[in-house]
Amino acid sequence: MSKKVLLSGIKPTGKLHIANYFGAMKQFVNLANEYESYIFIADYHALNFIKNKEEMKQNITDVLLDYLAVGLDPEKVTIFKQSDISEHTELTWIFDTITTMPYLELAHAYKDARAKNKEINVGTFNYPMLMAADILLYNPEVVPVGQDQKQHVEYARDTAQKFNRIFGETFKLPKEIIMENTANIPGTDGRKMSKSYGNTIPLFAEYEEIKKCVMGIVTDSSGGIPQNVYAIHKLFRSEEELKKIYEEKSGKYKELKEALIEDIEKFIAPLRAKRKEFEKDIPKALAILKAGGEKAKIVAKAKMEEVKEKIGVNVY
Ligand code: AMP
Ligand code: TRP
Numbered sequence: 192m193s194k195k196v197l198l199s200g201i202k203p204t205g206k207l208h209i210a211n212y213f214g215a216m217k218q219f220v221n222l223a224n225e226y227e228s229y230i231f232i233a234d235y236h237a238l239n240f241i242k243n244k245e246e247m248k249q250n251i252t253d254v255l256l257d258y259l260a261v262g263l264d265p266e267k268v269t270i271f272k273q274s275d276i277s278e279h280t281e282l283t284w285i286f287d288t289i290t291t292m293p294y295l296e297l298a299h300a301y302k303d304a305r306a307k308n309k310e311i312n313v314g315t316f317n318y319p320m321l322m323a324a325d326i327l328l329y330n331p332e333v334v335p336v337g338q339d340q341k342q343h344v345e346y347a348r349d350t351a352q353k354f355n356r357i358f359g360e361t362f363k364l365p366k367e368i369i370m371e372n373t374a375n376i377p378g379t380d381g382r383k384m385s386k387s388y389g390n391t392i393p394l395f396a397e398y399e400e401i402k403k404c405v406m407g408i409v410t411d412s413s414g415g416i417p418q419n420v421y422a423i424h425k426l427f428r429s430e431e432e433l434k435k436i437y438e439e440k441s442g443k444y445k446e447l448k449e450a451l452i453e454d455i456e457k458f459i460a461p462l463r464a465k466r467k468e469f470e471k472d473i474p475k476a477l478a479i480l481k482a483g484g485e486k487a488k489i490v491a492k493a494k495m496e497e498v499k500e501k502i503g504v505n506v507y
Pocket of ligand 1: 200201202210211212213215216337338373374375376377385
C-alpha cells in the first residue's frame with residue numbers, strides 16, 4: 192500500500208528561528224518515515240515581502256541549508272521550491288475564478304494588513320489561493336504547520352470542496368497537524384515569536400547571539416518565575432526538570448537566563464555544525480533542490496492535467 196502524503200512549506204523571508212523549528216520543522220523530520228513527504232520553499236509567497244534579487248537568492252539557499260541541517264533526508268523527502276513548479280501559479284488562477292472577494296477578505300493576514308493601514312498588493316490578498324494550490328496539487332492527507340497557518344489550511348480545504356462540488360471529485364481534503372504544546376511559541380518579548388517582530392532566537396545562532404537574545408528576554412518583577420524565560424525554556428526541557436531548576440533559582444532571573452542559554456546552546460551546537468558542513472558544498476545542495484523539483488513536477492503536472500480535463504479546456 193502506498194504511504195499517505197504530507198506536504199508543508201516555509202517562506203524564505205529571513206533567518207529561521209526556533210519557533211519555526213518547534214512549531215513546524217520538527218514535525219517534518221519526525222513524520223518523514225510515516226508519510227510520503229513534500230517539503231518546499233515558498234519563494235513566490237516570499238515575493239510579497241522580498242523585492243531584491245540577491246536577497247531572494249540568499250534566502251532560498253538559506254532555507255534549503257536549514258532544511259538539510261535539521262535532518263530532512265532527500266532520500267526520503269522531496270525537497271523543492273515553489274517557483275520550479277509552474278502548476279502552483281496556474282492552479283491559483285483557476286481557484287481565483289471560483290473564489291469570492293468577501294471570502295478572501297476574511298483572511299487574518301489580510302485583515303491585519305488592513306487594520307494597520309498598510310498598502311496591500313493583490314499577491315497578499317490572494318495569498319490563501321496560492322497556498323491552496325501548493326497543497327492541493329499533491330493530494331496530501333496532512334499539512335504540519337503552526338497555529339498561525341490553521342486558517343490557510345482551512346481555505347485549502349474549502350477550496351477543494353468547492354471545486355469538487357462544481358467540477359466533480361478531484362481533490363482530497365487536507366488536514367492541518369498542529370502540535371498542541373508548540374502551536375504558538377512566544378518570542379523574547381512575550382508576543383508570538385515572529386521574524387517581523389524582531390523577537391526571535393535564530394535556529395542556527397552562534398553562542399554570542401543566543402546569549403544576547405536570551406539576556407534581552409523581557410521579564411517582569413512579579414513572582415519568582417520569569418514567564419517569558421520559562422515559556423522558551425519549556426521547548427528544551429521537561430516541565431519536571433524545569434520545576435526543580437526554577438524552584439532552586441526562584442527570583443534569580445539572571446541565573447535562570449544563564450541556564451536557558453546553556454540549554455539552547457546544547458541544542459543548537461550540533462545543528463550549527465551540520466549546517467556548516469552543508470554550506471561547504473552549495474552546488475550539491477542546489478542539485479538536491481533541483482532534483483526534488485523534477486520529482487514534484489511529475490505529480491503536479493498529472494494533477495493539473497486532471498484539473499484541465501474537469502474544467503473543459505482540454506479539447507484535443
Ligand atoms: P513562516 O516563517 O511564516 O513561513 O512560518 C513557517 C512555519 O513556522 C509555519 O508553519 C508557521 O506556522 C510556524 N511558526 C512560525 N512562527 C511560529 C510560532 N511563534 N510558534 C509556532 N509556530 C510558528
Ligand atoms: N504560508 C506559510 C507560512 O507563512 C508557508 C506556506 C506556503 C505553506 N504554502 C504552504 C505551508 C503550503 C504549508 C503548506 O508559514
